[in-house]
Amino acid sequence: MTDDRAVPRALDGRGPDRFLWALDKVATALEWVQRGSRRRVVPVDRNVPLEVAEVRTEAEDVVSLRLVGEGLLPAWQPGAHLDLVLPSGRTRQYSLCGEPGERRHYRIAVRRLAGGAGGSREVHDELRPGSRLTARGPRNAFPFITAERYLFIAGGIGITPILPMVRTAAARGADWRLVYTGRSRASMPFLDELTTLDPARVWVRPDSEFGVPASGAELLEHAPPGAAVYCCGPVPMITGVRVDLPGSAADSLHWERFSAPPVVGGAPFTVELARTGRTVRVPADRSALEAIAEVLPQVPHSCRQGFCGTCHARVLAGSVDHRARDAEGHMAICVSRSTGHVVLDL
Structure with a gap:
């Protein structure tokens, strides 16, 4: 997860993608029905003092922060996030995107959102090495299950929770594929790290090189038979994958969205x-x-x-x-x- 996100205009019900917006409404209605069976996030009553050790540019409008504490930090699993209390008092959630076994530091990445509520701008404009923060967690609302086969789908900054999952799947010897999409290569963080993975299993698909965003069916074409699909990114991408999953070779879908769900069945x-x-x-x-x-x-x-x-x-x-x-x-x-x-x- 990353900072405060605005709902894209493509899904506000007024633009040219009204049909996709309607599909997301239907999919979200089903989500509310299924929510009761989804794993509940266990509250973590733990404040962890952290210090920014490094700020690094990872892509256009994306920086990563390396955060250190006093001694070893609490352990975490792929999909986990921190509730990070910024100097202003704002609390924002950021996915941990480093090595799950590394406890000497945490790594998060934040995309700057000019139209957000200020959290991402504060990270980009005010945090420097030596800045002190407080974290609550780690907590996991996107748990990584054990499976024999996986398809990972990441859109832009959605690579942050996916990258530790990919590394864990590879370490376990699982059969996996990764599809990584974004507006352009310049906007996609951690591309350099993907070169350390098996190139035959990774497909980098920038919209700028294909003319249009990928459909859910196109993304799911890479799923090994019976794969568990892990998907994180913008609402239109997740909606497409959810709608097209039944026609794919995949077995299950696990997703994390980076914006608030549309209001379904609301009344004033x-x-x-x-x-x-x-x-x-x-x-x-x-x-x-x-x-x-x-x-x-x-x-x-x-x-x-x-x-x-x-x-x-x-x-x-x-x-x-x-x-x-x-x-x-x-x-x-x-x-x-x-x-x-x-x-x-x-």
Whole structure:
């Protein structure tokens, strides 16, 4: 995972890709049905003091940070992320993209998003060697299962959780393939590291060299029979893979998206913010987090997908339509909704 992400215009329901937007709505509706069986992220009550040891340019608008602590750092598995508390107090989630067995330092990568909520700009503009941070975790919402065959699909900065998975699969002797897409080679981080992998198993597919983004079916053509597919990247790519998976040779799909899911089956409601005395109207097509952030810009949030717990607000009164594994007596304002009116301790 990386920084705060805006929903691409290609999926806002108004541009030329309206059909793809509609497909994502359908796929996301199924996701809510299946969410109860997905592995819950186990909270980690651990603050890890870290220091930036190195800032390195990895691609256009992408830097990696090497983070060190006092002695050995907590162990982690492929797919894990850190909740990183920046000097401003913003909390953002970043996938660990180094070697899983390396505990002397962590590595993350961050793409600068000019239109984001400020986290990525803070990393790029203000963090330098010697900057001190606090991390919570590592935690894993994208667990890497053991399988005989894998297809890894990464889009742009989505390579960050995928790269440790590829290295682990190779070390285990599994049959694997990697498809790596992006706008152009210049925008795709860690291309140099892919040269250390088996070139016969890696396909680098920049849109600039093919004219158009790859379809889900095209990406899935590389799946070994019965493969577990791990996919991370922008919403249109993941949507295409989800829609085309049944017609492929793959067996299962595991994905991590880098933007908030579209609101499905929403209805308008109101949120009363008890500490400020303000009442916020939440439209049918927006999340409570989006509406609240307009009057409380510093409201805590991170994943915007209902699993990290950062935005959980205590419910003082009213009804909640729980769309995440909310903590008892709390509401995940990034995805959960109300059936009418709710009063929150904000």
